[in-house]
Structure formats: structure tokens, C-alpha cells
Amino acid sequence: MSQSNVAIDSRQFRNALGAFATGVTIVTTQDAEGRDVGLTASSFNSVSLEPPMVLWSLTKTSGSLPAFMEGEYFAVHVLAADQQSMSDRFSKRGIDKFEGLALERGAGDIPLLGDCSARFQCRTSYRYEGGDHIIFVGEVIAFDHWAHPPLAFHGGKYAKVFPCAAAAVTEPEDVSSSFNKDYLGFLLGVASMQLAVPVRSAWQAMGLSECGYFVLSVLAAGKHRTLAQINQILSLGEHHFDDAEMDRLVTAGWITVEGEGVSRQFDLTAKGRELTVKLFVQAKSAEQKAIEGLDWDDLALLKGLLQKIIRNTRV
Template sequence: MSQTGSGIDGKFFRSALGSFATGVTIVTTHDSEGGDVGLTANSFNSVSLDPPMVLWSLAKTSGSMPAFMANDHFAVHVLAADQQPLSDQFARRGTNKFAGLEMERGVGNVPLLDGCSARFQCRTAFRYEGGDHVIFVGEVQAFDHFDHPPLVFHGGKYAKMMPRAAADANSGEEVESSFRKDFLGYLLGLASIQLHNPVKACCAQRGISEPVYYVLTLLMARPDLTAGQVNDLLALTGEGLTPALAQQLVDSGWVEPGDGSREARLKLTPQGCQLAIEIFAVAKAAEGAATRLLDFEELTLLKRLLKQVIRGSLATGTESASSPQ
């Protein structure tokens, strides 16, 4: 099944994104002379369902960088389980990567490969520098979801679960000391600090407070939220959608004006959407750095367990603190 343009269905788009198991993709474009360019990449992530947006990153030293900087269109191919040879082919340098391949042409005349699990045709919406990489954020113009089993990549090998690299004997000494080695609150707090510090630095550089950041990311993820719902979700962080905060968001041009009621739906402006995506890209880079010692299944399990902890806390509220044991 295929969908194109403004008729993209959010549920089906989410399903297509879900076919990306561990980041085995081929990204294609063409250079200024019309030559086809492609490479294997493992940095693909979804950004937003409405508008449908994805991101990936490319090392600044890559020979393909000029083509992706010059062209405003690219395609991301999520590889199927039987496409390991294709992944290897596009990972090599100095070869004609497209030799012998049957191709279609997509948005912007970008080459499209066949046999994938999913593929996303994108217009480059933003480019951000992220250390030694450039982060490309693309607005999805069309996509295909073929429902083939995806190619799995773990620990440097295809379809293999590799053991984690051994940690330095002293690197975890502080984390393992005293009762804290088994105290979930301490471990979660420390992990949260490590994940959040790069985001805080990004916000500080742009003069954005944490409550503003929370609202922007909430509205990016859930564009249908009302002011009351945003306030309730902010309460989980110890903040609230105060009249002053709401006015600041409007005055800064990040949120469209509303009637001030709890039932009013809040909507990001294009400027607010761009800012939220920029912060999101920084957050995803921080997540990747913090979880680099986890393989895909471990990271998936960690997220699932944390969601269960959060749901349990929300269900019991503050009653658990006073419940008899």
C-alpha cells in the first residue's frame, strides 16, 4: 500500500515507521550533475507524525556530503531481511553502487530501490550541525510500506546479538556504591541528568526555559492537546501552563493565540515547529550517546519497562506512599 502528499494517514505512517528495526537503511539522492548517490546509514529516526517528518545524520567527512547538501530531496529505504548484500554494496566506497539495480524515480527525481521493507521520499526541511555530523530532517512527501521482515543489525553484525563491550572497572564505581546500586530513583535520576544535559545546554543557548521546552515537545508529539491537557502533563514535571507561560509562547511566535480556556487546543506555529524539531534532534543525539552500550533489544526492553513504571505511578498516584504494607 502507498500513500502520497496531504492524504497521508497518521496510523499507517506510524506502522511504516515501525518497520525500522535497528537502523539498517540506504539513503539516496543525486548530485548537481545528475549522478545517483547512495549510502548505507543507521541513524534513521521518526520525528513527527503531523507533519510526517524523519531524520538521519551523515558524517561531515563523507564523500556523499556535497550531494546531500546541494539536493533538497532524498529517499530513505528501510532494508528487508534478504537485502544484506545490498546494504554491503552501498557501504563500500569507490564502486558503482547502483550497477545492475532496477530503480524507479521518486520525488525530486531521486532514485528508489526495490524490495525494501519501507521507503520514505523526503524534502529536506532542515539541516543541523551535530558535532562531526550533519542532521538532515526531511518532510515525508510520499512513502511505501511493503511489510517485508526488516534487516536486523546488532553489534556490528547482521541478525546477531553481540555482547556489550566490557565497561571499565572504575567507570561504574560511583553508580554501584552504597544502597544506590539498587535504588531505582537514583539510577533513573542519574540517567535522566545524562540524557537531559545536552538538551538543557541547547535550550540555554537559545534562551529557552525548561517549561517552554516541555510545551514545545508535547505539542510536537501531540498536536491535538488542549491547554488543560498540556497543563496536566506539565504537572508531572513539577511545572504548569501558567498564564505567563502561555503568553510567552504566543509572544515569541511559537504557539498560535487561543482564547485562554482549558478547552482551547494549542497549535505550534511553523517557527515553533522548527524549534521543537531542532531540540528533538539534539535530544535524539543525546539518547544515542547515552545508550551506546545497549543493543537494540536491551534498549527496547528498557523503554518498555520504564513505560510500565510510569503507568504504575500514574495509576496509584500518591496513595502508594501511604498504603499499608
């Protein structure tokens, strides 16, 4: 199935992103002389569904960095389970990685590989420094998604991903606990606060309140939100989007307001969207630091358990 150009379906885009398992991708572009450039990369993440945006990062010492710094377009290929040899090829240096390959051409004449699980053609929107890496954020202008099981990389080895049957939803057990270090709420609260520290510092430095940060986050997740829709989501964290906060965000040039009264709709401006991308990069950096030492199974189990907790405690 293929989706291209401006009319990108959010549901299909989400399905294509779901093909990404543990980060076995190949990213391609062209350099200033028109030579094809590509490498195996593991740092791929979705950023936004509307507009569709993704990010990946590249070490500053990479010989391929100038091509991606100068290029307007790049493509991310999520490799299929039978493409291990392709991953190995594009992780090597000093060889013609494209020799003998049947290539398609995408936006800006970038090389496109075939037989992947998913493929995203992107226009570079932002480049940020992230320690010893450069983080590339691209707007997806076309993508393809095929029903090929993705290639995984786990514990230093390649692996295949097999879907599991959905677990039955069960009622939560009654657990009595005191407010100490064994209390789940305490542990989740501490973890949440520690993850939020670098992001909070970033939004405060940019002149955002906590409520303003959450409003921008809600608008980054969907267009044309009404005041009632925003406050329904913010109420989970006991925040309220009032006229004073609205005026601050509009005056700062981060959001727009259309309509009157209860029918008013809110959207991010280009300036506001760029700000949310910067904050997302900060959040992903904090997440990466937090999960150091966890292998793929640990992380998948943790996320699965948290999703069950959220489902069981939803009001």
C-alpha cells in the same frame, strides 16, 4: 500499502516507522548533475508525526555529502531481511551502485529501490552540524510500507528480526528499599537528570523555561491541543501552563492561539517547530552518548523494562 502527498495518516506513518529495527537503511538522492547517489546508513530516527518528519546523519568526510547538501529531496529505504547484499553494495566505494537495478523515480527524480520493509520520500527541511556529522531532517511527503521482516545489524553481524508474543501484564511486586544507590527511583532520577543536562542547556540558551520546553514538546507531538490537554500532560512533571508562560511563547513567535476561553487551541508556528527539531537533535545526541557500550539486546531490554515501570506506576 502506500501513502503519499499531503494527506498522510499518522497511524499508518507510525506503522511504517515501526519497520525500522536497528538502522539498516539506504539513503538516495541525485547530485547537481543529475547522477544517482546512494549509501548505506544506520542513523535513522523519527522526529515528528505531525508533520511527519525523520532524520539521519552523514559523516562530513563522505564523498556523497555534497549531493545531500545541495539536493532538495532524499529517500530512506528500510531494508528487508533478504536485502543484505543490497546493504553491502551501497556501503562500497568506487562502484556504480545502481547498475542493473530496477528503479522507480520519486520526488525530484530521486532513485527509489524496491522490495524494502518501508520507504520514505522526504523534502530536506533542515541541516545541522552534529560533531563530525551533518544531521539531515526531512519532511516525509510520501511513504510505502510492506509486510517484509526488516534486516537487522547486531554485534557486527546482520540478523533477522522475529516478533515475540506480547508479555502478560503483571502486578508490580512490593519491594522495600532505602533511598540509596540501589533504589530504583534514585537510579532513574540520576539517569534522567544526566540525559537532560545538554538539552536543558540548549533550551535555556534559546530563552525557554522548563515549562515552556515541555509545552513545545507536547505541541510537537500533536496539533490543536487545548489548555486542559496540555496541563494534563504537564501535571505528570508538576508543571502548569499559565497565562504568563502562554504570553512568553506567543510573543517569542513559537506558538499560536486560536479561540477563546476553555476552547482555545494551541499549535506550533514554523519557528516553533524548527526550535523543537533542534532540541530533538540535541536530545538524540545525548541519548547516543548515554547508550554507548550497550548492544541491541541491552537497549531493547532497557526500554522494555522502562515501559513496564511506566505502565505499572501510571496514576
